[in-house]
Amino acid sequence: MLVQTPTQVVMLVLCVFAGWLLGLASTSGGRKWKSRFKALELEHRRYRTEAERAAQEKDAHIREIEADRDRRIAAIENEHRRNPATATGTVVPVRTPPGRDAGGSWRDWFGRARDNLSRIEGIDETLERKLNVLGIKSFRDIETLTDDDEAAVEDETQLARGTITRQDWRGQARALRAGVDEMDRRRV
Structure with missing residues (x-):
């Protein structure tokens, strides 16, 4: 026999009743x-x-x-x-320098193809920005300019005719690209 004393009977009844209450309280009400x-x-x-x-x-x-x-x-x-x-x-664009596409190369996106053009005598930061807008971003771009390109750049940047030739931008760009510093170039 499971239950032998009246206290055990009462405890069994209380446990069954508590279980019933707990089951009723935890019902989720499925329809809702x-x-x-x-x-x-x-x-x-x-x-x-x-x-x-x-x-x-x-x-x-x-x-x-x-x-x-x-x-x-x-x-x-x-x-x-x-x-x-x-x-x-x-606007009639300036001729794209050889070896470059008109939209710029992938290197332009990361800034690796750009040189500090203000190292060339006669180019300040404002003029460098104007040159960058025209697609001239490296020393190689300046080296490959033709006479017609120079005239177009001078017109677009509002420089006096012959300024690029007079200041020898091509020679300076060639020297800077070759790694010759301004001090060394002046000695040569």
Whole structure:
């Protein structure tokens, strides 16, 4: 026999009653939680469809803007091809030095292809920034300038005609690229 004394009977009854109360308190009420889960699932599904629709609308808008941009660029290029002297809003770019692409190389992104052009006599920081905008960022770029390029650079940077030749930018760039310092160059 499991229970032998009246105290043990009372304890057994109390344990059964406590277990029943604990089981009743811990019941999740399955219907309530299932309905909440279904409501949240519906809400999430609606949100997903709205987000997808908004993303599709944005993509369509971006495609329209890109198509408009391409049409405008084509119109400007056609106008420039027909009459380069009267093309409005276009700047005739300086010839890209040999060995470089017009968009710049990957080294330009990290600054490795740039030299300190202000080491050349006659180029200050402001003029260096203007040269960088024109695509001239290294001593090699200055070395490879032709006479026509020099004239175009002088026009764009508003320098007097012949300044680049007079100050011998090409020779200075060649010496700096070869590693000859200004002090050594003056002695030579």
